[in-house]
Amino acid sequence: MSRSHTRIWVGIDAGKGHHWAVAIDADGETLFSTKVINDEAQILTLIETARERADEVRWAVDISGRASTLLLALLIAHGQQVVYVPGRTVNRMSGAYRGEGKTDAKDARVIADQARMRPKDFVSLRTPPELVSTLQVLTNHRADLIADRVRLVNRLRDLLVGICPALERAFDYSAAKGPVVMLTEYQTPAALRRIGVKRLTTWLERRKVRGAESVAAKAVEAAQSQMIALPGEKRAAKLVCDLA
Structure with missing residues (x-):
């Protein structure tokens, strides 16, 4: 297929499940607008479609995180130029474009057009080294x-x-770990008053709680300040136990 343009820009509104891609020419006219599932085969089809339309394709995305990892890896592996257009820029500029509301297609067009009009304002993206990618995943x-x-x-x-x-x-x-350990067994004022400071201290010490006596004293002191049982206390106590 013969290429009809020297250069085009493809803006991509990236998402976890799918992306939306809009291609524009040097005059800002839309060449195609399409939904692309976040899948290797569909992204490769998009790349080939764009390359068939022009001698040079410049890509722009609004997300450089995990949602666009596959997209960016495939683009860069195929020698494509990619820039990052921040989401705040897209949100700020969307009002200047025709169309009501926020849509994936509109955002993708804004991304492409900003990359076309401001070629030196946005950072080029590269596939990060394996160590950096691993640290990002862990972080x-x-x-x-x-x-x-x-x-x-x-x-x-x-x-x-x-x-x-x-x-x-x-x-x-x-x-503090100690109070949480205590809540696995004692959650109500009545239960804490019954066991008392001495026995609660021993119970906590057996579970390797640091400062067991201090924890026990504070807990029993709090329990002694409230004699009434509150509505729903038993069910709440069971949930506290499960969380602890």
Whole structure:
């Protein structure tokens, strides 16, 4: 197939499941607009389609993270030039383009047009070395685990407020292991009062809790400040136990 253009720009609104690609020519006219599943075969078809339309294809994406890893790897492996157009730039410029609302196709066209009009403003992308990619995977995974733990601790504290607010205030459950160990067995004021400081200290020491006596004293002191059992306490206590 003969190429009808010297150079075209392809903007890609990248996503986890699929991307949207829009190609424009030097005058900013749309050549094609298409949905591309995040799959090797479909991305390769897109690359071939674009290369058939021009002598030179310049690509632009709005995401340089995990969602676009396969896309970027295939583009760079096939010798294509790719730049990164930040999402904030796309959002800021979208209002200047025709069409209402936010759509993948509109965003892809904005990406392509910004790359066409501002060739020196955006960073070129390269496939990162294996070590960098590995560190990115591990870092993102660690961030997810931290976020999960924060949500879990917040949920635990919320449940404790419905059992005994004083007990919830007594400890920093995100930083101290001992109080969390205690909650695997004792969650209510009545249960803590029954076991008392001495026996709770012994119970915690058997589970290798540091500062067991201090933890036990604070917990029982909090329990002694509340004699009433709150509605839903038993169910909340079971959930606290499971979370702990």
